[in-house]
Amino acid sequence: xxxxxxxxxxxxxxxxxxxxxxxxxxxxxxxxxxxxxxxxxxxxxxxxxxxxxxxxxxxxxxxxxxxxxxxxxxxxxxxxxxxxxxxxxxxxxxxxxxxx
Numbered sequence: 001x002x003x004x005x006x007x008x009x010x011x012x013x014x015x016x017x018x019x020x021x022x023x024x025x026x027x028x029x030x031x032x033x034x035x036x037x038x039x040x041x042x043x044x045x046x047x048x049x050x051x052x053x054x055x056x057x058x059x060x061x062x063x064x065x066x067x068x069x070x071x072x073x074x075x076x077x078x079x080x081x082x083x084x085x086x087x088x089x090x091x092x093x094x095x096x097x098x099x100x
Contacts, residue, residue, distance in 0.1 A: 008027075008031070008034070012026040013026070041055060041056075044057055051087055051089045051090065052087055054087075055083070057081070058080070058081050058083050059079075060078060060080070060081055061078050062075065
């Protein structure tokens, strides 16, 4: 696997090349879109991107965990976690990329 990370700058550069907006406008568009998605998730809404997947927030209740080194039981506080469920098209595309 490659160790390349797709960054915000990479996304804004792709918008610049594909759409033709200025680099500054492309960066603002990407930032605005990510902010809009984050705000929706904070409100507890799902973010569905067609042919890509669904981001959602899940509430996890308190539970008892175990320290793997000592075996000591440790309480785990309730929390909200971000989950991502890829679409079938994305799963197929990733699987096809593994066959190359």
